[in-house]
Amino acid sequence: MELFFYLLATLTLLGALGAVLLKNLVHCALSLILFFAGIAGFYILLQAEFIAAVQILIYVGAVATLVLFAIMLTQNVIGETTLKGLGQNRWWALGISLVVITVLVRAIQHQTLPSFLPEGRVTTNEIGHTLVTTYVLPFEVISILLTGAMIGAIVVAMETKKNKQQATGDRRRT
Amino acid sequence: MFVIWLLVISRTEMDKPETTLDTQMLEVNIGPQHPSTHGVFRMNVTLDGETVVRLKPAMGYLHRNHEKIAEGASYLASMPFTDRLDYICSMTNNLAYAIAVEKLAGIEVPERAQYIRVIMAELTRLVNHTLLVGFLLNDLGAFFTPTLYAFREREKILDLFEATSGARMMCNYMRFGGVKADLHPGFMEKLKEIVENYPRFLDEFEKLLTENEILMSRCQHVGILPKHLAVDASATGPLLRASGVDYDIRKVDGYSIYPRFKFRVPLGSVGDVYDRYYVRILEMRESIKILEQAMKEIPPGEFISKQGATGAKSPRTFRPPKGDAYGRIESPKGELGFYLVSDGTPNPYRYHVRPPSFINLTILEDMCLGCKVADAIIILGSVDIVLGEVDR
């Protein structure tokens, strides 16, 4: 079983590194997708299929699409997008990442993992029940947050659409 | 609470958009080699996202120097070349050229020949409008079904042309003063059969298309051509009538024997792609009425005048008097005119064609501004251009 784990781990690491180091922006996005798929693979190894499927659906289906849309809208559509490499703020990046790694390592060593993991397979309707019974408050707050975000996006889109109308309007007259 | 706070912020924040999110203009060549430009026609389109911001048509890919060749050849020699002008309706091209030369040389056309010419012209109108509706649906994306129904009906009419004139599309059938040969024996029965079940085909076609919600939502209020713009740009034919202008040369000029027939001219109201599509379907029904009347009243008699027959026999001796003439007819695409200047020799001094497609095409940009790429294609399709006629 460990063979699969190591294989998957290298795949995920490759994806993560690719997302950071590759020149072409869209290639970074694609390797990011590879990274998300690797994470889904881990969930399957832990026999949590529901989370794996949700991970694929949410991350690969939606977040990666969002990232690609963002790339498309901001970068010039066809041109090759070469980043200027790490640039002069390379040292700041190194420093911050070191700090983050030390914090993580200490946290993992001291704090023993909570062992309330139920034995045997967690079926989806169990997840459903707990989601709606014990964790109902965070569930509702998140849904309000999401609707707020959606309304915000619409308001932003509506604004730009209005002044775009004037833009095409005057372009037509000239 | 959170949402209201967000809305308040957005009202204040958004008043001064310093960084407007401007998308980049995309310059696309809907080029000479494109599945739905009805031949070699290029549109240089500037797109903002999907909407058309600027559209510059580029033509001339099919220019064959037709008018200069005609100056070197005898009058009859350029008759077969007129088939190649608008290669879908060759009979009406021949008719327009024949009428122009008859006006120039003052040749009389016998009764039977007039009736034969009207029957052929109206059959060509059926062919052209059926084909156009088929190709318009092709541009809209229907996978060839309406086009192949149109081809099925067109074949029956082309078989008639082949039996009478010798060729299906390049008929070269009209001569100055009449027609090359009389109707072949089985013509009348076949014509009666076609005229009888054409309305049934049109009903089936309308059942498939006119009420179709997708077609209605795609074509209604798209590519609107206002009445004054159509008149200013001297557009003619179904394009003009769809905008509501009552101008049909068969009624205005009353050339050949059209005043004898009782038929009506359909007019659109809004002048969008849907009107152009439906006006053509109604015109087809009117053509069938003309065909029925012509079939009943066709007299026996000679099919070409004496003078015309000798002219056809030896084209070199056919010398029209000095002077010029402009003959025009209502071709399925609009007003097709021939302007001939003769200096007494067997070759015309100046030979000019007034092509309806070319002139209807000049207002393509005004119709396409502000609409989507997909609309620009169907507006081009609804204008009904044939590149042979546009580039000559």
Added chain:
Amino acid sequence: MERLDQLFVLLKKIILQFAESFLPAPLLPFLSILVSITAIAIFAPLTMMYLTWLERKVIGRMQNRFGPNRVGIYGLLQPIADGIKMLTKEDVIPLGADRVTHFLAPVAVVVPSLLLFSVLPFGRNMTAVNLDIGLLFFIAVSSIGTLAIFMGGWASRNKFSLLGAMRAFAQMISYEVPLVLSVVTVVMIVGSLSTEKIVEAQSGWGGLRWFVFTPWGFVGFMLFFICSVSEVNRTPFDIPEGESEIVAGFHTEYSGMKFALFYMAEFLGAFAYSAMAATLFLGGWQGPLLPSWLWFGLKTFCLVFTMIWLRGTFPRFRVDQLMSYAWKFLFPMGLSNILAAGIWYHTPFPLSFIFATWILLLSFIGLSRLNPTGTRLERRTYRFAE
């Protein structure tokens, strides 16, 4: 009858028994998975090839012509001829394209459509991988297809294919939402995500218990079918590869085997989505007399035939109409469908039907009345000049 019904399951048992003699014990589970994988790997391309043949024959017949009848009797060898042609065709990679994504895109399109097959219940206990989250897996995998189409369109560096890629993106995302909503009603009523349980819940009364006969089931079926036609980019939603507008959309620059892969993905997707629609709403392999896998085949065949029938009849939507149709009509219909299903579930028998249909009808009429595009379509009268 029982043997005929379990034909393929017995076949697999025989292979396993035969292999038991010379294979070590731990490898046996792998072998059983291997057998079902090879079954799908053979069945899927075969259905794809003969779906292309069926489409050309059916559309031909609709257009008063025969369709392929030259290669083999009734053109049965035509798909094989197409396959060979695709193999021998030159594989052009445009100069500007970035080769990696250009090469990866067709692979990334076919893989999800093949994965879809693993979850479909072909017959009684004949599902390849009996996941208890089968449906969720189906939807998750189908969203990967969108990305692959974008990769293909973007990588071939040509304006038309980029337009196609952007359109594909927008269309598939906005049609996934109503798709999921229509599936939610079935999951709500059955209470489980596994396709096996969904099919079992529809057994009984010789087929009257199929979900399609309940009001919310019928609306859910229509929603699911319309969204699956658009997920698979078939007419009237085939704007990503709108031939007449943007040449061939995202697969303009693909030729040879790569184009065949895109083509295969489209047909595999069409078959998988019709099969899932049959499972969810038409009672999967439930059926009175015939063996179960035959019932499944018949139902999927009818749905695929309707998809082809749509292709032979309809023009294409425009991009913004497509979007407004999804968000302004299908999405709210999906929500009201969930409401109707909820009410249907909790009210006793005679009332439930009345309430559910009443709500759905109300929302249908309200929405089509409210919808701006809806109101503008008017039948015109034309005046005639003498």
Added chain:
Amino acid sequence: MSYGLGILKGMSVTLKQFVESYTKKGSIVTVQYPEERREDVERFRNFPILVYDEKPEAPRCVACDICAKECPPKCITIVRDRDEQGRGLQKPKVFDIDLSVCMSCGICEEVCPFDAIFMDHQFELSAYDRMESLNYHQEKLLKPNSYLHQIRPTDATQIDAKLKAKEEAKKKTQPGTTA
């Protein structure tokens, strides 16, 4: 409120065509070309042919060059035959038609005063190269009068009658003068 009806009506039309293609006889209109063929139409015109009465050496054509002058795309080239003293004979030595240029418009057939050139019905004339093999010389163009009767019965009989009438008229005037 015909929101969905128009679409269903449209679908019913294609379904009717689909079902009729199996039931109704005339519904499939396509002709399976190499096996089935459409019956020939008498006035159908393809590339021109020269007609001879008895012997191929004596075609009806008298090399008067009218058709070459009148042909719109100018694809006919004629060289008159000369006897030993160099006097022109009523016979073409070279009669070429470049089929890649000819657009089968039928004007040569109309203007020919001696009814020597007619439009053929044969259209399967593919060749391997465009230049030489499509430039038909005299031997390839000559066809017997019987072939003309076979493809265009009514026109051929009229022309034969006209020629015979011209024959009698000439004979009547000839013996008058010699006698």
